[in-house]
Amino acid sequence: MKKLLAGAALAVMTLTGGAVLAEESYPERPLMLMVSYGAGGATDFQARIVTMTSGNEDALGMPIAILNKPGAGGRVGWNWLADQADADGYTLGAYNVPHFIAQSIKGGVSYGVDSFEPIANWGADPAVLVVGADSEFNTLQDVVDFATANPGKLTTSGAGLFVGHHIAALQMEKAGDFKMAYIPTKGGGAAAMKAVIAGEVLAGINNLSDAFRAREAGNVKILAVADLERNEFLPDVPTMKEAGLDVDNASVNFRGIMVPKGTPQPIIDKLAATVPTMFENGRVQGKMKAGGSPMHIMTREEVLAMWQKRQETLSELLAGL
Amino acid sequence: MEFIFYFGDVFTPINFGLLLIGTIGGLILGATPGLSPTMAVALLIPFTFQLEATQGLILLGAAYTSTVAGGAVSAILLKIPGAPANIATTLDGHTMAQNGQGTKALQLSFLSSAIGGIFGVMLLIFLTPVLAKWALAFGPSHLFWLAILGVTVIGTLDSKSVVKGLLSGCIGLWLATIGFDDIMGAQRFIFHDALGGGINIIAALIGLFAIPQVISMFAKGRQDEGAEVLEVQKHSILDAFRELLRFPRAMGIGMATGSIIGLIPGVGGQIAGLVAYDQTKKFSPDTEKFGKGHPEGVIAAEAANNAMVGPSLVPLLTLSIPGSPTAAVLLGGLLIHGIFPGSDLFDNHPDVAWTFINSMLIGQVLMCLFGLYVAGLAARVAQVPQSLMAAVVLGLAVFGSYSVQSSMGDVYVMAALGIMMYFLERFGFSAAPLVLGLILGPIAESNFIQGSMIANATDGMVPYFLTGGLNIFLIVVVVVSVAYSGWMELRSRRFVSKEELMV
Numbered sequence: 001m002k003k004l005l006a007g008a009a010l011a012v013m014t015l016t017g018g019a020v021l022a023e024e025s026y027p028e029r030p031l032m033l034m035v036s037y038g039a040g041g042a043t044d045f046q047a048r049i050v051t052m053t054s055g056n057e058d059a060l061g062m063p064i065a066i067l068n069k070p071g072a073g074g075r076v077g078w079n080w081l082a083d084q085a086d087a088d089g090y091t092l093g094a095y096n097v098p099h100f101i102a103q104s105i106k107g108g109v110s111y112g113v114d115s116f117e118p119i120a121n122w123g124a125d126p127a128v129l130v131v132g133a134d135s136e137f138n139t140l141q142d143v144v145d146f147a148t149a150n151p152g153k154l155t156t157s158g159a160g161l162f163v164g165h166h167i168a169a170l171q172m173e174k175a176g177d178f179k180m181a182y183i184p185t186k187g188g189g190a191a192a193m194k195a196v197i198a199g200e201v202l203a204g205i206n207n208l209s210d211a212f213r214a215r216e217a218g219n220v221k222i223l224a225v226a227d228l229e230r231n232e233f234l235p236d237v238p239t240m241k242e243a244g245l246d247v248d249n250a251s252v253n254f255r256g257i258m259v260p261k262g263t264p265q266p267i268i269d270k271l272a273a274t275v276p277t278m279f280e281n282g283r284v285q286g287k288m289k290a291g292g293s294p295m296h297i298m299t300r301e302e303v304l305a306m307w308q309k310r311q312e313t314l315s316e317l318l319a320g321l
Numbered sequence: 322m323e324f325i326f327y328f329g330d331v332f333t334p335i336n337f338g339l340l341l342i343g344t345i346g347g348l349i350l351g352a353t354p355g356l357s358p359t360m361a362v363a364l365l366i367p368f369t370f371q372l373e374a375t376q377g378l379i380l381l382g383a384a385y386t387s388t389v390a391g392g393a394v395s396a397i398l399l400k401i402p403g404a405p406a407n408i409a410t411t412l413d414g415h416t417m418a419q420n421g422q423g424t425k426a427l428q429l430s431f432l433s434s435a436i437g438g439i440f441g442v443m444l445l446i447f448l449t450p451v452l453a454k455w456a457l458a459f460g461p462s463h464l465f466w467l468a469i470l471g472v473t474v475i476g477t478l479d480s481k482s483v484v485k486g487l488l489s490g491c492i493g494l495w496l497a498t499i500g501f502d503d504i505m506g507a508q509r510f511i512f513h514d515a516l517g518g519g520i521n522i523i524a525a526l527i528g529l530f531a532i533p534q535v536i537s538m539f540a541k542g543r544q545d546e547g548a549e550v551l552e553v554q555k556h557s558i559l560d561a562f563r564e565l566l567r568f569p570r571a572m573g574i575g576m577a578t579g580s581i582i583g584l585i586p587g588v589g590g591q592i593a594g595l596v597a598y599d600q601t602k603k604f605s606p607d608t609e610k611f612g613k614g615h616p617e618g619v620i621a622a623e624a625a626n627n628a629m630v631g632p633s634l635v636p637l638l639t640l641s642i643p644g645s646p647t648a649a650v651l652l653g654g655l656l657i658h659g660i661f662p663g664s665d666l667f668d669n670h671p672d673v674a675w676t677f678i679n680s681m682l683i684g685q686v687l688m689c690l691f692g693l694y695v696a697g698l699a700a701r702v703a704q705v706p707q708s709l710m711a712a713v714v715l716g717l718a719v720f721g722s723y724s725v726q727s728s729m730g731d732v733y734v735m736a737a738l739g740i741m742m743y744f745l746e747r748f749g750f751s752a753a754p755l756v757l758g759l760i761l762g763p764i765a766e767s768n769f770i771q772g773s774m775i776a777n778a779t780d781g782m783v784p785y786f787l788t789g790g791l792n793i794f795l796i797v798v799v800v801v802s803v804a805y806s807g808w809m810e811l812r813s814r815r816f817v818s819k820e821e822l823m824v
Contacts (some may be wrong), residue, residue: 038646039363045653048367068363069726071518072501079517080728108501108508155778161506181778186503186767187587190649194586194642198457201775217641217663287370290659 026089026267027062033257034085034093036077038070041188042125042207042293043255047094049287050122050279059278060271064092073160074099075109082111087262089271092119097254101310102162105318113311114261117268118303120275121256123288124296126227126249127168128211128237130196130204130220140224140243143203147178154180155201157192162318165192165205168226168251170317175246196220207253208233209292226251233294250313254296256303272300324446327675331683336379339372340680343383344687348695350384351391354527355721357404358388359646366654374658374670378677381654383684385647386630390434390688393623397426398702399714401531401721405522405591406626408756409598411530413611413618420614421554423700428561429616430623431692433572436565437624438685440576441583441631445638446678452584452632453639459585461772462786466795467585468765471592473802474599475754476810482749483810489750493758496520496738503763504770515730522591524722524731525738525759529752531718532739538711553700558693564616571601571617575624583629586636586644591760595753597625603805631681638662638674 033051037043044066051064069077078100081093095116104112131137137146147154158165161184169182180203185191189207196204197219205226206214212233214220224240225231227249240247257275259268278284279297288295298306330336343365350361361384369377392403397414410430417426444452459467475490476483499510500519511517565572578597582588601621602611611618634651636644641663643649655662658673666674705713722735742752776785786792 039360039366039650041649044363045366045656049370049657052367052370067727069518069728071521071726073503073506075501075506076518079514083514103506106506108506153778155775161504181774183771183774183778184504185771186763190643191587194457194636194640195460197640197642198460200460213641213661213663216661216665219640219663287657291653291656292661293656 024266026270027060029090030062031060031064031090031092032067033064034067034069034077034081034091036069036071036074036081036094036096039066039068041070042209043094043096044068045291046123046255046288046293049291049293050284052287053278053281053284056278056281059281060274073103073163075103078103078111079109081260082115085260087260087264089259089263089267091260092271093258093260095254095256095258097307098167098251098310098314099163099253101307102167102314102318105311105315106162113307116258117261117263118300118307119257119259119268119271120279120300121254121298121303121306122279122295123255123293125164125207125209125253125255125294126225126231127164127205127251127253128208128225128234129168129172129223129240130193130206130211130214131202131223132196132199133219133221135202135221137203137223138221140238140240140245143223144176144178144245146202147176147180151179152181154178154203155183156180157183157185157195157201157204158206159189159192160184160186164207164251164253165189167314167317168205168247171226171247171251172240172245174317175240193220208294212292231294233292248313250310250317254298254303254306256298268300323671324675324679327672328679330375330672330676331379331679336376336676336680339376339380340383340684340687343380344387344684345691347384347387348391348394348688348691351388351403352394353721354395354399354401354403354531354717355523355724356388357523357725358385358392358406359650360725361385361388362647362650362654366650366657369654370657374655374660375673375676377654377658378651378673379680381651382677382681383687385651386438386627386681386684387688389627389630390431390438390623390692392626393430393434394427394699395717397430397619398423398699399531399717400534401714401717402526405526405756405760406594406629407622408526408530408753409594409622409625410619412598412622412753413613413615414622416612416614417616417619418700418703421703422556422614423553423703424697425554425556425561425564425616426619427696427699428556428558428693429565429619431689431696432561432565433575433620433624434627434692435685435689436572437576437579438627438630438688439682441580441628442678442682442685443631444580445631445634449635449639452635456584456586456636456644457640458791461768461775462789463791463795464585464587465765465768465772465786466792466799467588468761468768470795470799470802471596471757471761472765473799473806474596475757476806477603478595478599478751478754478757483806485748485750486754489745489752489755490758492745492750493755493760494762495758496525496755497759497762498766502766504767513730513733515728515733518726520734520738520759521722521725521731522756522759523725524735526756527718527722528735528737528739529742529756531714532736533743533746533752535711535715535718536740536743538707538714541707553703555697561693565620568617568620570604571621572624574601574604575621576628579625579628580632582625583632584635584644586642588764592757593629594622594626595757597621627685638666 055063085091392407396407396410400415575597582593637648
């Protein structure tokens with residue numbers, strides 16, 4: 001009996017010792033990053049680039065595999081991460097702010113800012129206002145004047161409801177006290193951009209990276225950036241505030257990595273310390289710049305503050321809808 | 322003729338090696354149920370991180386063209402369309418395989434794929450600036466009417482009766498509404514977590530086509546009459562070529578429909594094969610042979626879905642707008658090397674652009690050669706005993722639907738739809754119109770909502786949807802198509818034979 005007890009005690013000790021060890025030696029096997037958009041989309045594309053050096057010794061030492069769970073504007077993937085994913089540190093998720101916060105405020109999903117723990121932010125893609133290359137609008141003021149004179153007639157395409165583009169449109173309407181006709185397209189930013197180039201709509205709100213490419217191709221004019229500062233890709237384009245509309249950066253599409261709530265704190269700490277340096281890798285930066293994807297690295301503390309701020313701004317903005 | 326200068330680049334050892342890998346790998350991936358061209362290309366993207374821009378694109382281009390063609394293999398042999406593009410191929414292709422003509426069906430499918438594919442890439446090479454304007458001409462109202470045109474095809478597609486065809490189409494349209502709607506975010510018919518993202522089209526395809534077959538195979542059990550060994554007829558490649566030349570109409574309609582539909586952003590290759598199949602059937606003197614293993618059906622469907630590949634890249638390469646999910650993945654492959662599609666691509670990186678396009682051209686030929694080589698061997702699949710076959714197909718169906726987005730939910734959806742389809746088939750309904758409804762529903766709906774939002778902010782609904790040359794043209798085609806279906810139904814009722822009444 002004594003032997004048995006001793007054996008059990010030993011077993012318990014090894015087990016608990018093992019658990020401590022598991023957190024110290026984390027990660028012991030490859031990790032998985034859930035992306036709630038389809039393969040080939042901007043989020044998926046960037047997630048693949050920023051995680052490509054994860055197997056290096058100075059990063060996590062284990063590769064990160066991308067798992068796509070697309071559907072319903074990201075809701076399917078984030079629902080899965082909140083409800084079904086294992087909080088063992090081996091399941092990570094990519095977040096898009098303001099998308100998932102706006103969706104949680106609108107309701108019908110099983111997540112909110114409190115369902116996840118942010119790790120680090122890798123990118124920030126501001127929304128910009130674009131018009132066709134042959135449009136009569138040349139400045140943000142022209143657009144505002146038209147919308148004020150013709151309430152509800154300014155057709156403006158964007159990638160959907162409760163995404164950054166929609167938030168930017170709502171902020172513009174509030175700041176300039178006018179009404180426009182926001183047209184959400186199915187098929188994301190690409191379809192919204194096509195509507196602008198083909199002249200189906202008078203203006204569009206789109207991602208800075210996509211708009212930058214469309215301008216290089218000679219298809220659109222970019223009138224303003226919905227951010228606090230001018231962007232390095234577009235130094236000649238004014239911010240909304242400079243151009244006369246009091247719009248802040250609430251619509252900027254922040255992308256980063258998070259884990260489900262319940263992931264052990266030591267693992268969160270380890271990830272929060274390692275992941276930002278992984279993003280700073282020279283190869284990652286080079287590939288991101290080549291693809292026209294603006295990087296914006298933020299630590300866990302900064303992201304936590306940013307999430308809270310978005311939650312407040314968006315609750316207020318979406319209250320009337 | 323600039324592209325000819327860059328032909329040499331395709332044949333450097335590394336480039337050609339990658340082309341071979343892309344083509345053979347693409348055929349295998351394409352033949353695996355559940356791995357659509359979009360997924361195959363997305364899986365390859367990380368490998369291109371290490372390659373030069375040209376090399377990466379050669380790999381992706383070759384994989385894209387050959388996965389589209391590879392999908393025909395499982396469509397013909399197993400009646401599982403690997404991607405929506407291959408649905409129409411199952412209709413006659415699988416019947417041919419069941420009659421022991423699997424070799425012939427595969428040979429015809431690869432030959433018409435290659436010819437259609439080369440035609441499509443040629444369009445991309447010579448007519449890109451003209452075609453780019455065309456691609457932009459289709460706004461929400463036109464896409465809406467185009468989807469309605471597709472709906473009218475439903476009635477005459479692979480059904481004994483127009484009414485039953487339309488009913489299965491309606492079931493498909495209803496299934497398409499399940500999930501969060503993409504524009505408003507409203508929740509519709511979500512009774513289970515697995516349905517939040519809607520019915521995944523690939524999972525639905527596998528369920529609707531493969532499961533009824535598996536059930537009927539199991540139902541036969543070990544009875545002796547089910548186990549007769551099928552003679553797989555040998556068929557020479559030369560004969561296949563001659564056969565192809567006998568049906569220039571099917572080939573022509575397939576190529577024309579495929580390239581026009583492939584060009585339109587947002588509709589893509591999903592319906593090219595089905596529309597081409599339906600048109601060929603309507604114009605053919607042998608209408609009644611379709612669905613019973615008629616070579617014209619295979620030729621039209623495969624010519625169309627490969628002819629779509631070239632034109633589907635036009636909006637991407639000229640305007641930098643990806644017109645299809647696969648094009649969006651290719652865009653990623655370009656961006657990673659700092660190349661922006663559009664004028665930048667052709668002006669500053671002509672070597673990349675033209676080598677990529679040339680590799681698709683040569684990829685078509687390689688794909689055809691390999692396809693013809695394996696056709697004779699692959700057709701023996703039909704000889705596998707049914708009890709064994711049922712288990713294999715069931716395994717592939719579960720694997721295929723799971724792998725789409727690594728979700729068990731898709732497997733449940735696949736199984737539920739499959740069992741439903743088994744019973745529907747016993748009452749004379751057919752899977753193809755149902756799937757067409759499932760594909761077209763969201764296109765029609767989202768374009769109608771978008772169009773009506775634009776219309777309400779501008780001229781109003783009537784002028785937006787009912788005026789303008791392209792709208793009126795499409796409406797006329799819709800009316801003609803409906804009238805034709807009605808006339809066919811009346812005619813067939815008049816000539817119902819006693820034999821058919823017994824059924």
